[in-house]
Amino acid sequence: MVSVSGYLIGSQQAGRMPLPPPAEHDWWYQFYFATERGKAGYEKYTRDFAKLIWKTASPKWNFDDATFDRSAAAFDNPDHVAVVIHNYRWRMGIAEGEAKFDDFEKRLADAPVITVPTITMEGDANGAPHSEPAAYARKFTGRYAHRLIKGGIGHTCRRKRRGCSPRRLSTWTASHRRERRAQRVARISRAWFVAICIALVRRPGYNDDINVVPSCPDRHRATARDSLWFSANSAADDLARVWQLSAADLGHLTIAVQGGFITGTLIFAFHGLADRFAASRIFAVCAVLGAAANAVMAQFADGIDEALMLRFVTGFALAGVFRSG
Numbered sequence: 252m253v254s255v256s257g258y259l260i261g262s263q264q265a266g267r268m269p270l271p272p273p274a275e276h277d278w279w280y281q282f283y284f285a286t287e288r289g290k291a292g293y294e295k296y297t298r299d300f301a302k303l304i305w306k307t308a309s310p311k312w313n314f315d316d317a318t319f320d321r322s323a324a325a326f327d328n329p330d331h332v333a334v335v336i337h338n339y340r341w342r343m344g345i346a347e348g349e350a351k352f353d354d355f356e357k358r359l360a361d362a363p364v365i366t367v368p369t370i371t372m373e374g375d376a377n378g379a380p381h382s383e384p385a386a387y388a389r390k391f392t393g394r395y396a397h398r399l400i401k402g403g404i405g406h407t408c409r410r411k412r413r414g415c416s417p418r419r420l421s422t423w424t425a426s427h428r429r430e431r432r433a434q435r436v437a438r439i440s441r442a443w444f445v446a447i448c449i450a451l452v453r454r455p456g457y458n459d460d461i462n463v464v465p466s467c468p469d470r471h472r473a474t475a476r477d478s479l480w481f482s483a484n485s486a487a488d489d490l491a492r493v494w495q496l497s498a499a500d501l502g503h504l505t506i507a508v509q510g511g512f513i514t515g516t517l518i519f520a521f522h523g524l525a526d527r528f529a530a531s532r533i534f535a536v537c538a539v540l541g542a543a544a545n546a547v548m549a550q551f552a553d554g555i556d557e558a559l560m561l562r563f564v565t566g567f568a569l570a571g572v573f574r575s576g
Contacts, residue, residue, distance in 0.1 A: 266343050307379070365390060366392050375400065508566035540571075
């Protein structure tokens with residue numbers, strides 16, 4: 252879904268709530284339309300009124316008369332004035348809506364979240380009343396992105412403007428499809444890899460050889476392993492909100508751990524480190540390394556790129572913790 256000016260679900264309940272004086276001032280014509288004089292004035296000066304709103308809402312758009320006239324032809328509809336007046340009066344609760352839609356209105360009055368993938372757009376010179384993106388970002392629980400369209404863009408993004416064109420939007424949709432495929436691959440990869448890990452850990456005799464750490468109870472070893480492995484998963488919702496990550500990005504964080512684990516396992520096996528150093532030393536060094544990578548990610552990582560690198564290091568460290576534990 253593409254939404255210009257953010258989360259636009261309104262209701263009569265919301266319309267009855269008073270706003271700060273500057274915001275009420277911006278909505279002056281809403282109160283004007285609540286009067287019979289306002290209705291008569293809009294009917295008499297429809298085009299002049301619309302042109303004033305265009306200039307107010309998009310102060311940096313130097314449109315010519317020909318551009319305005321192409322849209323103004325729609326005002327010749329005999330129902331136009333009645334529809335506009337009823338719309339604004341309904342918002343203020345002084346006009347009734349269609350009774351058959353009351354159930355839908357009640358649901359919309361709860362300001363439901365939007366679950367489908369969504370992109371919201373806002374012009375950098377929007378003169379119309381509008382909310383800041385941060386005020387409605389949490390209303391979109393699916394994949395979400397906000398675009399500030401620069402270049403003196405007002406309330407309505409103009410056709411073929413960079414970032415607003417159908418080609419740009421279709422590109423974003425194609426990107427979403429690719430990410431959905433990546434999510435499926437990530438889920439399959441995780442399931443496959445976890446199954447292998449479980450099979451290895453539970454293989455008879457795996458923990459009965461010379462490399463077992465006798466001074467570390469099994470429950471402590473399991474805690475050391477699992478806390479490092481699943482730490483990012485436990486904070487997935489917070490990471491997605493703060494860094495605006497998609498589900499595919501979260502999957503990549505998990506895959507980064509697996510990639511580091513495989514790399515570490517190969518290096519440990521190739522160099523025979525388990526035979527050259529005491530298991531307790533390998534365990535301790537790798538546990539500290541993994542914990543340090545987690546701490547650095549929590550305190551200093553600013554985005555997905557740093558997080559992927561640090562999760563890879565964590566996976567590398569886990570190769571030593573799992574083998575020694």
